[in-house]
Amino acid sequence: MTEVRSVYSPETPAELAEFLAGFEGSGRLKPIGALRNPFPLAAGDTTISLERFDWIDHRREDLTVAAGAGVDFFALQEYLRREKQRIVLDPPAGGSVGAMVATSAHGYLAHRYGGVRDLVIGASMVLGDGLMAHSGGRVIKNVAGYDLTKVLVGSRGLVAAVVEVVFRTHPAAEFEAMAAFPVVAERASDFLGQLYGLKVDPVGIEWAADTAYAIFEGTREGVESQLRTLIEHFGKDAIYSGDAFGKLISEVREIQVPGEREVTIRLCGRATRLAELFDLASGADRVSAHLGMGVVDAVFRDLTVSELEGLFDSAERRGLNLEVRAMGNGVADEVQAATVARLVSGFTGRVIASLDPKRRFSRGEQG
């Protein structure tokens, strides 16, 4: 990764706004979280570290929590766990709250609860020219004004610096368990069809290493009765709860996390097109999937820009979505730059430009 010229670490949102309003540098501005899943930095870039935005304001009875963008997401979850609540997002790897939003990071729970876009109910941000803005708020139902928070979700820091995020919280899961079944990739759609036919209500349906996992949560009685239904249909197989559940689900999540020189690519399409998604991922080193959501994650090592462009093109030709989700250390900057260029192109690019007219957060990255 290229050396960064300067790091700015404001203490308050107002200070950040003032800094941006007076900013005259020519490089890009890059909000950063814990730098675990960053996009490329170049000489002349100024990174904005939001680590000092570290407040948590939990309103337990109202089922909301506001957190500064610099709060560590897993630490926030731990805090909520002690209060018997949680944010129903289970990203495979940690990071700051701001980065979670900017990378739209979620896991299997999105099947039941939706992703980051569905659980963020308010946010404050500072735009490239120092304009402070907020939308949404502290109530779980709210349709006043444009939903600016949505523009932040998946924005990779190209739109604005996220200052604070308000999440809806849910009660902690009372009991969790999952059942594992051998399912090869080619049979994934069939498996899904059979599972849906059983009238069970999994919170997640995962797939990795020729195994499908149906994950349940709720009361012990409710979960066990659904697992019995599965066993009656598919025959006895492995059931995991307690520590064994936690351990195995971490292992499944771990598959998506890129190591040194690895890139995780997310392919999305309808569940009926899972076979095509798996086909696109066939050159990957590791593959996993959120079956119910029509998402396949493929980890490639030493992926070149032309290979990435090839993947983008074939996904586009087939009407499937492709996104670079995460990168390990040592991935060529050009691979990352190619990803950003796609994100800021076309109509999306124009919307970004309207919010950040000087394109301070996406300078030089027009697609």
Added chain:
Amino acid sequence: MTGTVGGLDRFIEFARALLDKESLILDRSERLAYSCDGLTSHRALPAVVAIPKSRDELVLVVKALARYGVPFVARGAGTGLSGGALPDAEGVLVVTARLDSIIEIDPLSRLAVVEPGVVNLDLSKAVAEHGLYFAPDPSSQIACTIGGNVAENSGGAHCFKYGFTSNHILGLEVVTPTGELVWLGGETLEAPGPDLRGVVVGAEGTAGIVTRIACRLMAVPEARKTLISYFDSVDAAGDAVSTIVSSGLVPAAVEMMDNLALKACELATKAGLDTTAAAALLVELDGPSVEVEVGFARLCTVLEEKGAREIWVAQSEEERALMWLARKAAFAAAGRVAPAYIVQDGVIPRTALPEVLTEIEALAKSSGLAILNVFHAGDGNLHPLVTYDPAIVGATERANEVAAVILSLCLRVGGSITGEHGVGVDKVCHMPEMFSTSDLEAFSRLRRAFDPEGICNRDKLLPTPKLCGERAGSLSGAPVVSR
């Protein structure tokens, strides 16, 4: 320049060549039928009404409007309650009601692709044979369109568990006010980059006209159990809601009605509601049957502990339907107890319920106007119905004042001026109370990205000096940043 006579004439000439007679309404008396939506206090006569028969026609119409700089407003079924579909007197009202095809149902992917004029309930009916349904369920669902739901990010009684329209839209195609046709989002929950579909949902028809929608479908729950429990005080009912929520239960719906609302609903539906109670909660649990059984037993324990004087449990699907009929009749039922009423829509953090309800009661007393309270208690979405008699001099103004005070009250406790009906024309001048000048500037930037010429649903959603006078946004208005 927008709204020039020349532009409109040229549009009419174009539209005459494109649309058949039924699709282009120029006759004044026919146009009158479109002069308002559900907010009947605001009216305007559209210069032209266009009712395209196909998506291609619709796209060509919008492209022409963009080309000639003619202002326009989209209209679905016209059930909106904030004046979102109020016509532009200098422009064209584009009605999507005829675009009512369900283009595709993909049960395994739990997805349906629909045109914007499909009526909300028709989609659920069409996918029922696959054991699926479309979760957003506004009380108007027998009439309102999915295009309207998208524009308003409509909610309903089951938002507490299932969220709003936005949570059930995977992708959409929109013809923007510049005449571009773009697909935003995807066909799954996941789509790369900034979530622009999420911006169009809830944009109140200011980002263009939505032409196709990929809707997420949900499995019909294996079991549903519904009850109505009665309380001797509104406070006791509110306290029961808090305990239900903090007990870890996530009911599909928690609705509350006060005594006046109970009386009105009973008059309208004869459902058998206890009209002597001070308040009632309608609570519904759904999910796998064992889960529902266990949860329901817990729910009943909580309600009894919290002083419910009677619990009516629905014993059949018909009885459940009756309970919902009574609840959903509330707006119309208010007409049984008063000659006129204002439907207010505000949101508060749920914990502020006792404080806010006490203040609303005091407002009713001091204004001499009866206020019925019926609301989505789980998510703090209030719908006070401020009743009045327009025949009494000054009563209409007083009712409007009371409705406005209720909104300020919602904001004072950290809430919002609208939970589901939208801002439209109705609340546009309340926006600076909730948002700072810089928030509003950010909103304007976003709006200009979609509509640089300002021709789409003008004078709605965002305040202008022309509409609201020089009223700057309150700089302390941002309720989010807590330090």
